[in-house]
Amino acid sequence: MSPLIGISIVLFATAWILFHHAKNPSLDILGSIPISWWLNFAGRQIITLQLALWSQYILIDILILSYKPIANLLGPLLTVWAIQSRGFNFTITSWGIANSILP
Numbered sequence: 001m002s003p004l005i006g007i008s009i010v011l012f013a014t015a016w017i018l019f020h021h022a023k024n025p026s027l028d029i030l031g032s033i034p035i036s037w038w039l040n041f042a043g044r045q046i047i048t049l050q051l052a053l054w055s056q057y058i059l060i061d062i063l064i065l066s067y068k069p070i071a072n073l074l075g076p077l078l079t080v081w082a083i084q085s086r087g088f089n090f091t092i093t094s095w096g097i098a099n100s101i102l103p
Helices: 003-021 033-067 067-085 088-099
Strands: none
Touching: 003 033, 033 067, 033 088
C-alpha cells in the first residue's frame, strides 16, 4: 500500500469523526465550509493523484514501452509523443482528467 493512500485514509477517518461526533465544525478563516469537507477534498486529491500515477505506469510503461504491437499500431510519431509525455506532463494531465470525470 502506498503511503499516500494511508494518508488519505487518515484524512477520511478524521473527516468522519468530525462530521458525526464533533457537530461538523468550521473555522472562520476558511469561511462557512466545514473542516470535514476540506479533509475529504484533500483525501480525494490524493486518491486521484495516485490514480494518475498508476495510469501513467499502465498506459506508458507497460502498454507502449513493453508491448511491441501497440507501439507498432500507434506508429513512430504517437509512440515518441507518448514516451516524451512521461513524468510531470502526463501526471498533471491525467490528474486533471481524473478530477473532472470522478464525481
